[in-house]
Amino acid sequence: xxxxxxxxxxxxxxxxxxxxxxxxxxxxxxxxxxxxxxxxxxxxxxxxxxxxxxxxxxxxxxxxxxxxxxxxxxxxxxxxxxxxxxxxxxxxxxxxxxxxxxxxxxxxxxxxxxxxxxxxxxxxxxxxxxxxxxxxxxxxxxxxxxxxxxxxxxxxxxxxxxxxxxxxxxxxxxxxxxxxxxxxxxxxxxxxxxxxxxxxxxxxxxxxxxxxxxxxxxxxxxxxxxxxxxxxxxxxxxxxxxxxxxxxxxxxxxxxxxxxxxxxxxxxxxxxxxxxxxxxxxxxxxxxxxxxxxxxxxxxxxxxxxxxxxxxxxxxxxxxxxxxxxxxxxxxxxxxxxxxxxxxxxxxxxxxxxxxxxxxxxxxxxxxxxxxxxxxxxxxxxxxxxxxxxxxxxxxxxxxxxxxxxxxxxxxxxxxxxxxxxxxxxxxxxxxxxxxxxxxxxxxxxxxxxxxxxxxxxxxxxxxxxxxxxxxxxxxxxxxxxxxxxxxxxx
Numbered sequence: 001x002x003x004x005x006x007x008x009x010x011x012x013x014x015x016x017x018x019x020x021x022x023x024x025x026x027x028x029x030x031x032x033x034x035x036x037x038x039x040x041x042x043x044x045x046x047x048x049x050x051x052x053x054x055x056x057x058x059x060x061x062x063x064x065x066x067x068x069x070x071x072x073x074x075x076x077x078x079x080x081x082x083x084x085x086x087x088x089x090x091x092x093x094x095x096x097x098x099x100x101x102x103x104x105x106x107x108x109x110x111x112x113x114x115x116x117x118x119x120x121x122x123x124x125x126x127x128x129x130x131x132x133x134x135x136x137x138x139x140x141x142x143x144x145x146x147x148x149x150x151x152x153x154x155x156x157x158x159x160x161x162x163x164x165x166x167x168x169x170x171x172x173x174x175x176x177x178x179x180x181x182x183x184x185x186x187x188x189x190x191x192x193x194x195x196x197x198x199x200x201x202x203x204x205x206x207x208x209x210x211x212x213x214x215x216x217x218x219x220x221x222x223x224x225x226x227x228x229x230x231x232x233x234x235x236x237x238x239x240x241x242x243x244x245x246x247x248x249x250x251x252x253x254x255x256x257x258x259x260x261x262x263x264x265x266x267x268x269x270x271x272x273x274x275x276x277x278x279x280x281x282x283x284x285x286x287x288x289x290x291x292x293x294x295x296x297x298x299x300x301x302x303x304x305x306x307x308x309x310x311x312x313x314x315x316x317x318x319x320x321x322x323x324x325x326x327x328x329x330x331x332x333x334x335x336x337x338x339x340x341x342x343x344x345x346x347x348x349x350x351x352x353x354x355x356x357x358x359x360x361x362x363x364x365x366x367x368x369x370x371x372x373x374x375x376x377x378x379x380x381x382x383x384x385x386x387x388x389x390x391x392x393x394x395x396x397x398x399x400x401x402x403x404x405x406x407x408x409x410x411x412x413x414x415x416x417x418x419x420x421x422x423x424x425x426x427x428x429x430x431x432x433x434x435x436x437x438x439x440x441x442x443x444x445x446x447x448x449x450x451x452x453x454x455x456x457x458x459x460x461x462x463x464x465x466x467x468x469x470x471x472x473x474x475x476x477x478x479x480x481x482x483x484x485x486x487x488x489x490x491x
Contacts, residue, residue: 020324030188038184041177044307045296049274051425053308054267059301062434064442065257066449069394070460076113076392076458082244082257083118086229087125089238089259093231094133096286097126100141100226100272100430102415103247104156106385107206113393116251123156127163134164137284141275141458143224144169144217145205150195151214152203168429170224178426179221179487190216191483202410207283221490224428226305228414230269232288235270239265241303241414241432243331243399249363253397254389256329256413256449258432264301266290268430271305275428299436303359309416309431310423316410316433317341322349327450329355331397332417332491334371334484335424354379355453357396357468358388371419371469371480371491380466385456387463391413400432403444409438412448419491420484 065081082087083190090097099122106119130138147154147169157167172192176184192215199211204218228241242257244250273283302313318341320326326345333339346352356372376386390397401412414431416422422429436443453462483489 007330009193027295031386034184034188036184038177038180038192039185041183041187042180044176046176047174047274047278049271049277050305051306051307052271053305053311054264054271054272054303056300056435057262057264057267058262059262059299059434060297060299061238061259061261061345062299062442063259064302064449065259066240066443067253067255069252070462071390071392072459072461078252080116080251080257082242083121083246085257085259085350086240087121089229089231089233089240090125090129092233093129093136094234094236095136095232096230096287097129097136097138098141098230098269098272098283099126099139100224100228101246102143102223102225102227103146104140105146105154105290106248107363107479108249110365113252115248117248118246119156120244120249123159124248126165130163130165134265137286138275138422139168139283141168141170141224141272144172145223147208147268148203148205148214149217151197151199151210152208153197153361156176165190165283168276168281170225170275172220172222174278175222175428176426177220177222178421179219181486181488182219186220215296220425221487223423224275224429225415225422226275226430228272230265230270230272230428233261235288236261236290236291237265237269237286239268241268241430242283243397243415245411250395250397252332252394254394254453256299256398256400256446258434260415260432262301262440263291264303264432269302271430277308277462291380297428299440299442300433302433302435303430304433305430306428307423307425309412309414310335311430312399312412312433313338313418314341316401317345320345320350320403321405323351325351327353327355327402328448329330329396329398329400329450329453330418331357331399332359332371332419332422332490333375334419334480336484338418338423339375339378342384344381346382346384351451352384353454354384355450355463356386356388357395358391360441360469361393361395368476369469369471370476371484373469374477374480375479376466386466388469389453390461390464390468400445400446402450404438404447408435409440409443409447411443412434417491421489421491447463
C-alpha cells in the first residue's frame with residue numbers, strides 16, 4: 001500500500017515536471033522566434049526608393065533660410081524665416097503642394113514661454129489654398145507619433161481630411177527596426193492587435209488619455225523624420241528642405257532650410273513617392289514640364305535620404321584637406337563613423353569648429369546631456385574646438401555641415417541628426433548637399449549664420465564656451481556608447 005502511494009506521488013511529480021518542461025520548451029521556442037523576427041527586421045530589404053542619392057543638379061533661385069533664437073541683454077528674441085517662406089510657397093502654388101513633416105501638432109510642453117501656433121497656421125493655409133483651387137493636388141505626409149500611433153485623434157489631420165486633403169501617416173513597419181532588443185517581441189505580440197483611440201494612461205506629449213499600446217508602439221524608436229515641402233510656382237517645382245517642424249512647442253528652435261528650383265526638386269518628389277508607396281498611396285501625375293538640367297548656374301543641389309546622408313557627410317569630412325575649414329552645427333551628434341572622421345580630419349590639419357546643443361531642454365523638461373556632452377568631451381580631447389548653444393527652453397535644432405576649400409564650398413543640411421538611427425537606414429530622413437563658390441549668396445549666408453552664432457555677433461548672444469556644459473564623467477560616456485550601439489535610446 002505504501003509502495004502504491006509512493007508510486008502515485010512519483011507519477012504525479014513526473015507529470016508536473018513534464019508539464020513544466022513543456023512550458024519551458026514553448027517559451028524557449030517563442031524566444032527563438034522573437035529573436036529570428038528581430039534579426040530579419042533589422043536586416044530586411046529596404047522599401048524601394050529609400051536610401052536615395054540623387055545626381056548633382058544645376059539649381060536656380062537657391063535661398064538659405066534660418067530661424068534664430070538668441071538673447072540681447074538677457075532677454076530672449078526670435079527671428080523666423082522658414083515657415084513664412086513655406087506659407088508663401090503654398091499661397092502661390094496652382095498645381096501641387098506636398099508636405100512631409102515629422103511633428104505636426106500643438107503640443108507645447110511644460111514651459112511657460114509663448115509659442116507660435118505653427119500647426120494651426122499650416123493647417124489654415126493648406127485648407128485655404130484647397131478651397132481657393134479645389135482641383136489642386138495637396139497632400140500631407142506625416143509621422144504616426146502625432147496621433148500616438150492611433151491612440152489619439154489629431155484635430156489638424158481631421159480638419160485637413162474634411163477639406164479634401166489626403167493625409168498619410170507613414171507605415172513605419174516597412175522600415176528596418178532600430179531597437180532589436182524589443183522589436184521582435186512587439187511585432188509578434190503587440191502589432192497584430194493594432195491600437196484604438198482612448199485609454200487610461202496620460203498622453204506623454206499633451207492632453208488626453210492613451211492606451212498601453214501607444215506606449216508600446218513608441219518604444220520602437222523609429223520615425224518618418226523628414227521635413228520638407230514641394231510646391232509649384234505656377235510654372236515649375238520649388239522645394240524646401242529643413243530641420244524645422246510645424247510644431248508649436250518647437251517654434252522657437254534654431255533651424256535652417258534650403259529652398260531651390262530645378263531638376264533636384266523633381267528628385268525630391270521621386271523620393272517622396274517612395275514614402276507614399278510604403279503606405280499604399282500614390283501621387284497623381286503632376287501636370288508640369290520637368291526642366292532640362294542645363295541651367296547656367298554655378299550652384300548644384302543633390303538630394304540625399306537616409307544612409308546616403310551619412311555617405312555625403314563622410315565624403316565632405318574625409319575629403320577635407322589641411323587648412324580647409326569644416327564647420328558643424330548639430331542637435332544630436334553620436335554616430336561613431338562621423339566622430340572618428342572628425343578626429344581624423346583634426347589630425348591631418350583641417351580647421352574644425354563644432355557647435356552643439358547641450359541637450360538640456362526638451363519642452364519644459366530637463367535632459368541629461370546625452371549624447372552631446374560625452375561626445376563633446378571626446379572631441380575636445382582630440383583637439384577639436386567645441387562651443388555650446390546657450391539655450392533657454394528652446395533647442396539648437398539645426399543639422400548643418402559646411403566645408404570650405406580652396407576652390408569650392410559644400411553645405412549639407414536637412415532633417416538628419418548625425419546618429420545611428422538617423423544615418424543607418426532606420427528612420428526616414430532627407431537632406432540636401434549644395435556646392436558652389438564661397439561667394440555664392442546661399443553659401444555666404446550659411447557661413448554668416450554660423451559665424452553669427454559662433455562669435456555672438458551684432459550684440460546677440462547665441463553660444464558659450466565648452467567649459468559651461470563640460471561633462472567629463474565616465475558614466476555618461478558609457479551610457480551614451482551603450483545606447484548608440486543597442487538602439488535603446490531616443491536619439
